[in-house]
Amino acid sequence: MMHRLRSYMPILYWGRTYDSSAFSNDLIAAVIVTIMLIPQSLAYALLAGLPPEAGIYTSIAPIVLYAIFGTSRALAVGPVAVVSLLTASAIGQVAEAGTAGYAIAALTLAFLSGGFLVVLGVLRLGFLANFLSHPVIAGFITASGILIATSQLKHILGVSAHGHTMPEMLGSLLVHLGDINWITVLIGVCAAGFLFWVRGNLKPLLKRLGTGPLLTDFLSKGGPVVAVVATTVAVWAFGLADQGVKIVGDVPQSLPPLTVPGLSFDLLGALLVPAILISIIGFVESVSVAQTLAAKKRQxxxxxxxxxGLGAANLGAAFTGGFPVTGGFSRSVVNYDAGAETPAAGIFTAIGLAIAAIALTPLVYFLPNATLAATIIVAVLSLVDFSILWKTWAYSRADFTAVVATILLTLGLGVEVGVAAGVAISILLHLYKTSRPHVAEVGLVPGTQHFRNIHRHDVETSDSVVTLRVDESLYFVNARFLEDLIQTRVTQGCAIRHVVLMFSAVNEVDYSALESLEAINARLTDMGVGLHLSEVKGPVMDRLKRSHLIHELNGKVFLSQFDAWDQLSNREVSQAAE
Incomplete structure (x- = not known):
């Protein structure tokens, strides 16, 4: 019973061995991550179209819940750029930003996402995330990064633009170019320039100056805080808010409130599909980060x-004034590099953010939105990776097509269409690749018992025996392809007396493929050609034995391909001699 409970609550496992060394390392990591998270949380709330305090609230309870139920020692859960953009896109369809309905829709979206993730976890359905191929994910994230950066240009320019797709946003920006506030532009450009400089140059500079590793990490990750403090002081000191610079304004000085998501059937129905898409994207991103960091410590x-764990975190966000969350790449890497040893670092981070929510929120009253926008732009541009285009072009044109289609659809039609298209393209890409399986005609490598492709190697062949190595499991999509290929090959040579299907790479034969094999057997029987199987794997053979194929097969099933070659080629030689 206790073992089963630990499997669902990993905190009961790592908590037993928690010591003072882990405590000090986790505490230091938490301080660094907290400093990074404060401006990030405010910025991602802005991106989601929610009040800034929602970002802080979303970064408290979800972190604690993930620490209890999650298995990664370093993953830092909270609002992230892509999920925040998806949130804005989804709830923007059902409510107007700034209204109570908008906030309730965000809670409902987190509730649905959390529930969906928990159900998948309980049913052990994590494999479903594999339906998104890496090229499609890379294309979607690249397009999302461009969309996010573009969506923040209105805050940098100080204009009231709108839109969820690239054409809409660019068109709206062009319409409002005459409304640009140049003081806001100066603040946004300076903040962005400073943050880009910090990201690329501060750490090497501090190392050259002989600063210790811990202090170097602390200062290099604190760039956004410096930008926030400097621009906030500037707006306050020079009264820039009176000159049209938009600021954060009043932020409630409180801990996350208890909230209840909207449960009306209309709202649930409108947000169900977006919630599923957000869950899948968030899970894929989170697991990728978690596995990468775990591998570094052989965990x-x-x-x-x-x-x-992620489902519990999202449910926590739904009941504490937040919006959907997932594991963030940048903050998780910072958490890992800062020395976090256990998920307790996340709990300490939540405590730090709770203190900030109570004590520091009045200090961000004069924080310009342009600074938060600059923080988002600098963060998300690291997600943009155009190298995936020429990498896939050089390796696989099908993957390249999937990447390009995902990018264009996401930019042109929005993130929800982009995610749905990404899932569809991933599935179609798999079906396309497996619909025409690689089937190689093989021959015997002289002096060995190995068989290789006759077009790649100098091998022995027989005019009467054709061996086809099937390099893919057989199922309804590709079953007919094998029928046609064998029919074509047999009619090319009248001397053919035996066809051997080498099944060493076949892991599955579904019922459609079974019927195709039976049809092949019947046709070859009518043509006076024997059909044989070799190197059939045990599980495949077990299923074939439950069918009529093995009993009606006009040939044999050979344990190895060499046995098939030895018996069939020698038989033909003997018959020719007679």
């Missing part, structure tokens, strides 16, 4: 339990 994560 492992449980993807199915990660579903439960």
């Amino acid at each position: 492992r994560i449980d993807p199915d339990q990660e579903l439960i």
Whole structure:
């Protein structure tokens, strides 16, 4: 019973061995991550179209819940750029930004996402995330990064633009070019320039100056805080808010409130599909980060339990004034590099953010929106990776097509269409690749018992025996392809007396493929050609034995391809001699 409970609550496992050394390392990591998270949380709330305090609230309870139920020792959960953009896109369709309905829709979206993730975790369905191929994910994230950066230009320019797609946003910006506030532009450009400089140059500079590793990390990650403090002081000191610079304004000085998501059937129905898409994207991003960091310390994560951990985090956000969350790449890497040893670092981070929510929120009253926008732009541009285009072009034109289609659809039609298209393209890409499986005609490598492709190697062949190595599992999509290929090959040579299907790479034969094999057997029987199988894997053979194929097969099933070659080619030689 206790073992089962620990599998669902990993805190009961790592908590037993928690010591003072882990405590000090986790505490230091938490301080660094907290400093990074304060401006990030405010910025991602802005991106989601919610009040700034929602970003702080979203970064408290979800972190604690993930620490209890998650399996990664370093993953930092909270609002992230892509999920925040998806949130804005989804709830923008059902409510107007700034209204109570908008905030309730955000809670409902987090509730649905959390529930969906928990259900997947309990049912052990984490494998469903594999339906998104890496090229499609890379294309979607690249397009999302461009969309996010573009969406923040209105805050940098100080104009009231709108839109969820690239054409809409650019068109709206052009219409409002005459409304640009140049003081806001100066603040935004200076903040962005400073943050880009910090990201690329501060750490090497501090190392050259002989600063210690811990202090170097602390200062290099504190760039956004410096930008926030400097621009806030400037707006306050020079009265820039009276000159049209938009600021954060009043932020409630309180801990996250208890909230209840909207449960009306209309709202649930409108947000269900977006919630599923957000859950899948968030899970894929989170698990990728968690597995990468775990591998560095030879640890492992449980993807199915990660579903439960992320689901609990999202449910926590739904009941504490937040919006959907997932594991963030940048903050998780910072958490890892800062020395976090256990998920307790996340709990300490939540405590730090709770203190900030109570004590520091009055200090951000004069914080310009342009600074938060600059923080978002600098963060998301690291997500943009155009190298995936020429990498896939050089390796696989099908993958390249999938990447380009995902990018264009996301930019042109919005993130929800982009995600849905990404899932559809991933599935179609798999079906396309497996619909025409690689089938190689093989021959015997002289002096060995190995068989290789006759077009790649100098091998022995027989005019009467044709061996086809099937390099893919057989199912309804590709079954007919094999029928046609064998029919074509047999009619090319009248001397053919035996066809051997080498099944060493076949892991599955579904019922459609079974019927195709039966049809092939019947046709070859009518043509006076024997059909044989070789190197059939045990599980495949077990299923074939439950069918009529093995009993009606006009040939044999050979344990190895060499046995098939030895018996069939020698038989033909003997018959020719007679």
